[in-house]
Amino acid sequence: MKPRLISYKLCPFVQRVAIVLNQKSIDHEIEYIDLAKPPGWFQELSPFGKVPILQIESAVLWESSVINEYLDEVYPNRLHPADPVLRAKNRSWIEHGSQCTWSIFDLGIKETEQEFIEVLERLLKKFDMLESSVEGIPFFNGTEFSLVDACYAPLLQRLHFLDEVRPGTVDRNRHPKINAWMEILLQHPAVQKSSAPRMGEHYKRLLWKRHGYISQFLDKSQHDPNVQKGLY
Ligand SMILES: N[C@@H](CCC(=O)N[C@@H](CS)C(=O)NCC(=O)O)C(=O)O
Known part of the structure; x- marks a missing residue:
């Protein structure tokens, strides 16, 4: 079974793992979920309800830096320095x-x-x-x-x-x-x-949804004025 990465497309911690999978050319699958409405199976699988998680056979790994250490140990072309x-x-x-x-x-x-x-x-x-x-x-x-x-x-x-x-x-x-x-x-x-296609646009849409101070600098014509505040 290929490693399976459970992802939310704008999560920087997931992206760390995706970068290592790409850099080491590891054949893998990605399953995207919506963190605003996480599916039931994800709640059962993820110990803390967070992404990333990586499924390897029947094992579930979590914490991006731990997952990256695992991938670096198990797959060729070490990214960590030898010293x-x-x-x-x-x-x-x-x-x-x-x-x-x-x-x-x-x-x-x-x-x-x-x-x-x-x-x-x-x-x-x-x-x-x-x-x-x-x-x-x-x-x-x-x-x-x-x-x-x-x-x-x-x-x-x-x-x-x-x-x-x-x-x-x-x-x-x-x-x-x-x-x-x-x-x-x-x-x-x-x-x-x-990076997801049109990552910058998606990220700016998320900033708009988060309603923080910085959202006032976004181009208002590009965003839905009625969007409900949310983190994801
Ligand atoms: N320390 C964790 C952080 C993971 C994390 O906070 N992921 C966020 C998305 S960027 C998440 O899943 N949040 C969902 C929640 O807290 O309910 C890691 O490095 O993997």
């Missing part, structure tokens, strides 16, 4: 990437300008720490694409969309290496393939 110290540091940066991903989520839901600016400043401080560790030519560790790249690509892609909606959200002068890295990752084949 144990570098590998441990990469794991730490992946954990940092999860914190950054939640900040990006918060940028979409905070309701006032002040809350938005506070979250953004906290994210930029996290990026201050990251900036000096990015090799960025072309990838986090230098020449080899790694699990760190798979972890940050979805959040940097969403930050790029947020910057399209509210220019100035990305600070190119403060984090030149992260920004160069972002440009490379957004064009990377495994990242492009992991």
